[in-house]
Amino acid sequence: MSFIGASFRRDIEIHRYPLLVYILVPLAALVAQAWLPRVFGQYAYFDLPLVVTIYFALGRRSPIQGTLMGAALGLFEDALSHLAIGLNGIAKSIAGYLAASVGVRIDVENHTIRVALTFLLSLVSGAIYLFVSRFLLGLEFQWNWLGEIFKAIGNSVIVLLLFPLLDRLQLRD
Template sequence: MSALTANTRRAVEVRRYPVLVYALVPLVALVLQAWLPRVLGNYAWFDLPLVVTVYFALGRRNPIEGTLMGGALGIFEDALTQHAIGINGIAKTVVGFLAASVGVRIDVENHTIRLMLTFLLSLLSSAVYVFIFRILLGLALEWSWIGELSKALGNAVIALLVFPLLDRFKTTD
């Protein structure tokens, strides 16, 4: 349990961003996630709200903030679908919490670690999503490993490109 809690290095390495960034980046992620599949069709192998959740959770190193942001983004994602609200919410809540907890203990500036973390957390999110959908709710859902792996890979690549871009907005104390 102690591995999931964080309190050691966050006081010195916590990142801060302007309030506008906290508001606009998740909104842009949601809008693009809703709009881009129209352009890309079946090749929309990414989950931008998840990438944003991971970024802020890693950067802020605060599990509560990561949990709340992941939950909120997941719920909004659910609200745009016809499915029950809370499926993505739970998945991203878990992802936000874990990302923030892990962020305290490892060097998140390293690109390889960022890529691997985003990839693994994407897979975890998909697994939680499928678990809730099929096991917890007992609903019918067909899915494929290849699709989920492709999505995780897409998220990792996007994280590699977007994280340095978002780093430019951080403020120094």
């Protein structure tokens, strides 16, 4: 049974990383997200900053850190686009908060849970983006839910490859 009590899990599983990892991994995710669409073209169905946000939120199990990480990466993404700054920031802040909140309660070492959680949080992030832009701000633009599903699938596949690599970077006692 993967679902274990929060207090027990929180005591034994808080991942710690060197400071450089907190800086370089999100920066690498931003750079890769900006550069890889030139390679994959229209098939670039992934959101690496969101994946990194979820990873650190799950590993640190701190909603505040998850929120801050999501906000920072989302604002960077917005700043690189031509759209309003804050759309991705809000979506990823909430995604980071939710990931950390869930990570307190469940075993996040299980790959199946990681994949399922990333898939769900990708869709939630898209839904928040749509809600804020269309309903709060009243902006008119088209939305492609099929593309969002493909993106959630792509993120889930990346989790299978990336999370084990990032796990190797954590500090061991």
